[in-house]
Amino acid sequence: PADLVRQHYLDAALLRWSVELASLLLLGFATAQIARALRLRDQHIRMLHRMGQMQEFLAQVNQEAALHDDGAAFLQKVCDLAVQRGKLPLAVVAQPDVQGRFRFIAAAGQTAYLDGQVISTDAAEIHGRGPIGTAWREDRPRFNVHLDFAAAVFSPFIRRARSFGLLGISALPLHHRGERFAVLVLYRGDDVAFDPEMRTLLTELAADVSRALDVIELRQTE
Numbered sequence: 239p240a241d242l243v244r245q246h247y248l249d250a251a252l253l254r255w256s257v258e259l260a261s262l263l264l265l266g267f268a269t270a271q272i273a274r275a276l277r278l279r280d281q282h283i284r285m286l287h288r289m290g291q292m293q294e295f296l297a298q299v300n301q302e303a304a305l306h307d308d309g310a311a312f313l314q315k316v317c318d319l320a321v322q323r324g325k326l327p328l329a330v331v332a333q334p335d336v337q338g339r340f341r342f343i344a345a346a347g348q349t350a351y352l353d354g355q356v357i358s359t360d361a362a363e364i365h366g367r368g369p370i371g372t373a374w375r376e377d378r379p380r381f382n383v384h385l386d387f388a389a390a391v392f393s394p395f396i397r398r399a400r401s402f403g404l405l406g407i408s409a410l411p412l413h414h415r416g417e418r419f420a421v422l423v424l425y426r427g428d429d430v431a432f433d434p435e436m437r438t439l440l441t442e443l444a445a446d447v448s449r450a451l452d453v454i455e456l457r458q459t460e
Contacts, residue, residue: 288325288428289435295324296443303450307457310343313420316447317346320424327403327427331412332370333420334359340370343420351402368395370421373409377418379441380409381432403427408437410444414451422447 298319306312313331320329328347332340338359342352358366359374369380399405406426412419422444432440 289439291323291325292436292439292443295319296439296446298323299443299450300446303446303453306450306454309414309451309454312450312454313344313447314346316422317344321347324424326424328423328425330423330425331420332357332423334374338366340421347425348402348404351399351404369407369409370423373411373421374418377411379411379437379444380407381437381440382407399425406432408432408440410440412444412451413448414455419448419451 299316302312302315302319306315317329317331320326326347328349328351329345330342330352331344333343334340340357340359345352356365357368357370359371360366361371361375365371366375369382373380404425405428408424408426410422410424412422414420424440
């Protein structure tokens with residue numbers, strides 16, 4: 239009878255629905271884990287690709303250091319190679335003047351971003367609290383993804399950077415004759431965090447550029 243069939247169906251429904259729900263949850267969890275694994279794999283592949291580009295960039299910088307006999311031309315070449323070989327959207331060498339305002343003595347890429355930019359060495363000024371001013375004061379590299387700047391006061395700077403496709407920044411102090419000389423600023427067009435290998439590579443780059451400046455001056459003297 240139809241009523242008996244319906245009753246048997248309802249009696250078994252709770253167990254059946256529970257099994258079906260558990261199966262759906264398990265399937266959803268497995269799908270989420272697979273998607274996460276794929277994202278991590280893609281991110282790792284992109285990072286390896288970026289590392290390869292940056293290693294090629296570093297090798298080219300070391301080759302150029304042996305060819306130049308002018309420090310200013312060498313720094314400009316470093317910026318050019320960062321854009322051409324390192325596939326970076328913007329590379330800048332910033333040097334503070336006697337008033338503590340950074341001048342851009344070499345640049346390549348999206349240089350229109352630098353128009354009207356004010357960057358200071360003074361931590362009391364908002365223009366001095368970014369990675370460039372901080373790297374200069376602390377005399378150590380600073381690595382930031384722009385999303386790290388949570389303070390509302392940085393919002394206008396973040397929006398302007400994003401409009402030029404600049405999402406990450408590394409500020410690397412350069413030295414000459416054993417003293418602070420300038421800051422090599424490399425902007426990235428992705429928001430992937432700087433992993434330890436990339437930080438080590440960029441720190442090595444700054445050390446190589448600093449040594450090259452001393453060698454070029456020695457070559458000029460000789």
